Amino acid sequence: MTGIWIARFQNLIRKPTVLIMMTVMTLVMAYLVGGTSNGKMSVSVAVDDSELSIAVLERLKEEGGYSLKETTEEELKQKAKEDIRMIGIVLKEASYTIFSASDSDSVRNLTLIVESAYSDASFKQQVILAGGESAWSDLEVSLQEKQAFLLQTEAMDESEVFRYDNALQSLFGFMLFFVFYTVSINVQFILDDKRTGVWNRLKLASISRFQLYFGHLSFSYIIGFVQMLLVLFVFRYVLGTNMYDGFWKVIIIAAFYVLLVMAFSVFVISLVKTVSQSSIIISLVAVAFAMIGGAYWPLEIVQSEGLLAMKWISPIYYAMESMKRVTVYEGTLSSVWTYVSMMVGIAVVLLVVGITLLEKRTERYHSSE
Template sequence: MRGILLARFSSFIRNPWVFGMFTGMSILFALIIGGSNHVAERITVPVYGDEVLKEDAIGELLAENDVYHFKWMDKEDLEETIRRGNAEAGVILDTDGFELIIGMESANVDLIKQTVAKIYSEKIQEENLLALSGAATEAEQTALREELKEAKAAPVFEVGNQSFHGSETFVFDNRLHSLFGFTLFFVIYTICYNVMPILIDKKNGVWDRMILSPMKKWEMYVANLIYSFFEGYLQILIIFLVFRYLVGVDFNGKLLGILLIFIPYAFAIVSLAIFLAAIVKNTQQFNAALPILAVSMAMIGGAFWPIEIVSSEFLLALSKINPLTYGMEALNGLVIYNLPLDQLLMPISILCLMGVAFMGVGIHLMERRHV
């Protein structure tokens, strides 16, 4: 087993170009399609209002929002931004209310409206409490506002949502979605092309000569699978380190969790590659089947667009047997929906189960054919 691993690593050092090509394509497509002009991974919403509102409680609450980056600008610039499609919606603020200018219909439009309406509601509640308290001086009103902030920070009741798909709406971040999707997509090629040497060795008789050597058959499989997993995971690691430390994406502080989620996904793809190698007869069929399989998985699994917009029951049923679907679900749940890892055990467990199933069936079929 050690000899196979040394041979594979030596081959990688001498010829890393295919690995570099797929890694570079993942980064390039994520940058081009996802864009690199988001502010702190929040969706930018143009806002217009006078300076009084900007310095008022409304301006402070807008600035403190963790989901949307409310960018103040002139009314003409706001309308031009919406007209060009650079923002999904814009907000024109007034003392007594606000006007929402919609550029394109999406789930974020309703969420933006709810966010701004909630801010106005909080302002009205604060003003009513100040009026009822009888605080006359500015110092008394400031002290009461601080007490209200402390009370909000420590609420009496805590409400939590334990369901990943518990709402009909969904939050969509094009930049993160593109990064996750293209990484999951291109790593399929990297891993599968590293499993293909098993087919080549069997065709050339190398596999038979190794069987006659003191090396055990399970060691031959494990060595190839370990190397395939290593190269696929190395690609993932490089991509996310580049986006974290060079592009400046902070992933909401969940980089370690992302890398942990990719472990069962990479294992599932390695197993899928073994299954594919077992059902094809030669490398030509493998090269023909792999692009069809990878692109189909990406389209059905939600790598190119959110799976939430798919309405076909047939395609949704197919997505349930697609490892990429559960990889996207776990990554979106961790980073975008801010769920802890213990609430993502279902997609992670399904990936592990798929890996075991594909591995077992693939090796069984491969051994039957070899006999």
């Protein structure tokens, strides 16, 4: 097995392009799209004196994901003309206006929060109008009492409050997406060894199947994991990205994600004959998984039920959700154990099926004469 590692390492040194490219791409894309902010988006806010708009402003302050700068409507409009990057919001009694040059995820998220805040504040106002302050107090007390008897249920993919951090969304998304390629390309080495006859040479040297697979797969695993570590360390300690005290938890989740991607890659190479066929499948599948797994945008903004249902087949989904939960939602590792155990479970099934099919394929190489 040491021999396999040395040969793989020598091959990597001679051909480091894939690892370097995927790492650099992750760093560049995550930096460009998500930035390195401490997670807070700067928003200029103009509020009229209505109760409703003040209530909405309070709610925005509670959200914590925004650095709010209060200003007048005129100033905000003037600033919007001068600075194309500015994001501003005018809150009024019966309406609101958002100023933004782009329709980004952050802006869509801000819109969702404002709409929800208006809806809640309006409901409260109507209750007070109909029955006075005491009616609202009664309702609040009644709701709290009922909650005491409620069975607390929490679905895996549901959160009470939607929280969003653009920097982490981009970092995790691009990191999970690009490492998919790194690991897959490394796993393809097995297919190439089988095609060229190196695999048979190793078998003739009495290397056991376990040693052969373990040698190759452990190397691919380490390379993928090192790439993720590198990206996370650069963002955390060089660029200072806020990870909400969840940095080490993210690393633990990354370890399980690499295992799942490695197992998936083994499964893919067991279905094809050549490295180029495998590359095509991986390229298509990685993009599709990133889209449905929430790597490019938060799944909370996706409205298609069909698309949401498909997230369960994407390895990226499990890692993305877990990573967001232990950072943005400040959850513990035990709060994501379901995702982690699913990653391990799927990985084991894919590995067993993949290696079984690969062994059958090995024999079929001999039938090609």
